[in-house]
């Protein structure tokens with residue numbers, strides 16, 4: 467598959483990292499980026515950088531649009547001028563297919579940065595799910611993680627919150643834990659980071675063994691003990707509501723962004 471990324475920041479880097487790790491050759495990957503520092507970084511990785519005008523003379527199976535929402539509509543119009551028949555795979559949050567100048571050419575996807583490790587979760591949607599572009603998009607994201615096919619574009623707001631943003635919410639929670647760990651290992655901060663990494667990976671091991679958080683928690687807590695005291699504090703402070711509100715806020719923001727364009 468020959469693919470061109472337009473906008474090569476965080477999410478593009480994660481997708482490219484995942485694709486290269488999956489065995490895809492860098493010879494089929496092209497990048498268009500305006501930020502000079504990023505262009506330099508792409509070149510250091512031996513990735514091919516091209517200009518927007520080159521789209522007129524090159525054929526791609528997919529052009530993956532990964533710019534910030536404010537830049538998306540003008541970038542799509544520029545692609546259309548150069549390559550009117552191209553299938554555009556947009557990972558841009560919040561901008562619905564109908565907002566683009568050529569809705570028929572757009573496939574929407576919402577990946578997360580876990581794609582870099584082949585462990586991504588990507589929701590994809592297009593009005594025509596039998597097109598070659600949609601099949602290529604599905605095949606691309608299947609190489610770097612799980613793919614969820616949406617039946618309606620409206621579902622994308624929810625997925626943007628849970629998949630796109632949710633990872634950051636958990637990072638925020640884990641950061642609080644890391645800081646607590648660093649406080650108790652004041653003499654050796656490097657050891658704290660290493661302990662933390664093993665701790666995170668042990669959470670995955672525990673979950674693989676027993677896929678039920680209630681029973682995992684029950685193995686740690688005892689009536690009237692320290693864990694129970696902490697869990698009661700979390701409940702009293704309504705942790706569940708705090709996190710659910712964060713998911714709703716992200717979903718609402720996705721809807722807002724789509725109305726702003």
Ligand SMILES: NC(=O)c1ccc[n+]([C@@H]2O[C@H](COP(=O)([O-])OP(=O)(O)OC[C@H]3O[C@@H](n4cnc5c(N)ncnc54)[C@H](OP(=O)(O)O)[C@@H]3O)[C@@H](O)[C@H]2O)c1
Pocket residue numbers: 472473474475476477478498499500501504532533534535537541557558559560576577578579630
């Ligand atoms: N980051 C994530 O985890 C994630 C997950 C899912 C979806 N997304 C979506 O993916 C999109 C990109 O996010 P990101 O975090 O990767 O953003 P980012 O790091 O800012 O990367 C975007 C890059 O595209 C460049 N760019 C913008 N317009 C361009 C143009 N016309 N031609 C060439 N390059 C252009 C930007 O340059 P400048 O710096 O000069 O603007 C920037 O280097 C967003 O719409 C976001 O909603 C992100």
